Amino acid sequence: MSQSIAAKRYALALFELAQQNGQLTSIQEELQELKKVFQDNKGLGQLLESPKLPLAKKKELLTDLFKGANQLILNTLYVLLDGKRMNEVIHFVDEFNTFANDSAGVAEATVYSTLPLTDEISQSISSAFAQKVGKQSLKIDNIIDPALIGGVRLQIGNQIYDSSVSAKLERLKRDLIGS
Template sequence: MSKSIVANRYAEALFELATEKGQTSVIQDELLEIKKAFQANPDLGELLENPRFPLAKKKELLATLFKDANSLIQDTLFVLLEKKRINEIINFVDEFRGFVNDAAGIADADVYSTRPLTDSESAAISSTFARKVGKQSLRINNIIDPTLIGGIRLQIGNRIFDNSLVNKLERLKRDMIGS
């Protein structure tokens, strides 16, 4: 999750509106697609931040690009544009997702392993570590990292649980050198 206060405020406002209208899931899905669009096209963000490009043209561009998006999202994009905060779009989407996750008792987790995890392994990791961070479940993103040699490394927010063989060997090495 980002550390942007501005993005957090806008995300919280949209989350409250989306919750009132029962549209959090739909809006989250659409926002993730918008995030992908901005990440895949960094020139888009630069163009929308360019002071030489008139605000009316910027709005027209956004309206064209995201014509099928939910009206709450379109309105939010226009507000971000008008307030010269469109550069916060990635952080904004991450913050919104954080609000949705918190409401559902879910946390995102990156699980590093030497091979793809099976469904049962993912479920076991989710149930075990979700309790440790006060959540009901984890949304696992499995990342293959052969340098671990064995075991797993798990990152949930700013918390890291490292049970990899390479980490165990490092600890053993430090213990042997230290004694």
């Protein structure tokens, strides 16, 4: 989660526009792709922050790179560029997702497991834990971690629910040794 006030403000502005125009879902999906582009191409962010490249060239580059992108997203990128905030793009997308998820009653969760989760298991985890955090459902990101031995570890925000075998063994070890 980002701690950037600027990213939060830009995200809120785009979120409100997306809601007004009924484009919340499509913009959220496009922003995920945008985030991947900036994460996978660190040089792009550096290029857009470089004082050696004129602002007009940077805008032209954005227009060419994100041809076909929603105009609201493109306009937001221009505003970020004008405000010398291109280093905030990833944080901005994360903040937008937070606003969109909150409005839909969804929380993001990371589930660590030894094997990939089936849709059925993901759905049962979502329905069981969403209520615990006051949401309607969970958007689950599954990460494979063989060190768990078995079971799952679930992280929703700063809350962790650990029913992994490795955690149970660690608790048993502490109880037996007394440390």
